Amino acid sequence: MSRLEVKNLTQTFNQKNTALRVLDGLNFSVDDGQFVALLGPSGCGKSTLFNIVSGLLVPDTGEIYLNDERIYGNTGDFAYMQQKDLLLPWRTVLRNVLIGLSGFENSYPMQLSGGMRQRVALVRTLLFRKEILLLDEPFGALDAMTRTVMQSILLDIWSENRQTVLLITHDVEEALLLADKIYVLTARPATLKAEVPVPLPRPRNITDTSLIRLKKELLTLLQVEMSKVFDAG
Numbered sequence: 001m002s003r004l005e006v007k008n009l010t011q012t013f014n015q016k017n018t019a020l021r022v023l024d025g026l027n028f029s030v031d032d033g034q035f036v037a038l039l040g041p042s043g044c045g046k047s048t049l050f051n052i053v054s055g056l057l058v059p060d061t062g063e064i065y066l067n068d069e070r071i072y073g074n075t076g077d078f079a080y081m082q083q084k085d086l087l088l089p090w091r092t093v094l095r096n097v098l099i100g101l102s103g104f105e106n107s108y109p110m111q112l113s114g115g116m117r118q119r120v121a122l123v124r125t126l127l128f129r130k131e132i133l134l135l136d137e138p139f140g141a142l143d144a145m146t147r148t149v150m151q152s153i154l155l156d157i158w159s160e161n162r163q164t165v166l167l168i169t170h171d172v173e174e175a176l177l178l179a180d181k182i183y184v185l186t187a188r189p190a191t192l193k194a195e196v197p198v199p200l201p202r203p204r205n206i207t208d209t210s211l212i213r214l215k216k217e218l219l220t221l222l223q224v225e226m227s228k229v230f231d232a233g
C-alpha cells in the first residue's frame with residue numbers, strides 16, 4: 001500500500017475566454033492505508049484534483065508523489081470511481097464486475113436500480129485491487145438506506161484490504177462515519193483549509209457526542225467557504 005503526496009497543485013481552465021483558477025497551490029498527504037475524506041463547496045475543484053492524481057489531466061504546476069517517487073500520468077496504481085458510475089452499458093453485470101451479483105449477472109446496467117448500479121461500479125473499482133482508491137461521491141445519488149448499506153460494504157472491504165482511500169463527499173456525516181481524517185477544502189480556487197482527524201473506532205454512530213462535536217466544527221468551516229461562493233455569485 002502507498003503513501004500519496006500532492007504538492008503545490010495549481011490548475012486554471014479557460015472558460016468563455018476567461019481564466020478560471022480551480023486549484024491554487026494545493027498540498028496534502030495521505031498515509032499508507034489511510035481513509036481520507038475530502039469535503040469542499042460545490043465546484044471548488046475536487047473532481048479536477050482526482051483527474052490530476054489519476055493521471056487523466058496534467059496540472060499547470062505541482063507534483064504527485066507515490067512512496068516518495070514523483071509520478072506522471074496514469075501509473076496504474078489508482079482505481080478511480082468517477083461521479084457518474086461509468087459502467088459500460090453494453091456489458092452485462094457479469095462482465096462489468098467479473099463476478100456475479102446473484103440473480104443479476106445477466107442484466108445490463110440499464111436494467112438495474114440506481115443503488116444496484118452504484119454497487120456494481122463500487123465492486124468493480126474495488127476488484128481492481130489497486131493501491132489507492134479515488135472515490136468521487138460514490139453514493140451521492142442514493143437513498144439513505146442504500147447509502148448506509150454501501151458505506152458498510154466499503155468499510156468491510158477497506159478493513160480487509162487496507163487500501164489507501166480518498167473519498168470525495170458532500171455529506172459531513174458520511175465523512176465522519178468512514179474516514180480516519182477529513183480534509184476541508186476552500187471555495188474555488190481550492191486550497192487546504194483544515195485537517196480534521198477522526199480518531200474513533202468503527203463502526204461509528206453519528207449520535208456519539210464526539211462525532212456531534214466534530215460535525216459542528218466541520219459545518220462551521222464549510223459554511224464560511226460556502227458563503228464565499230454565494231457572495232461571489
Ligand SMILES: Nc1ncnc2c1ncn2[C@@H]1O[C@H](COP(=O)(O)OP(=O)(O)OP(=O)(O)O)[C@@H](O)[C@H]1O
Binds near residue numbers: 040043044047
Ligand atoms: N475541462 C474543463 N474545462 C473548463 N472548465 C472546467 C473543466 N473541468 C472542470 N472545469 C470547471 O472547474 C470548476 C471545478 O470543477 P470540479 O468538477 O473539479 O469541481 P467539484 O468540486 O468536483 O464540483 P462538484 O462538487 O460540484 O462535483 C468548475 O467550475 C468546472 O466548471
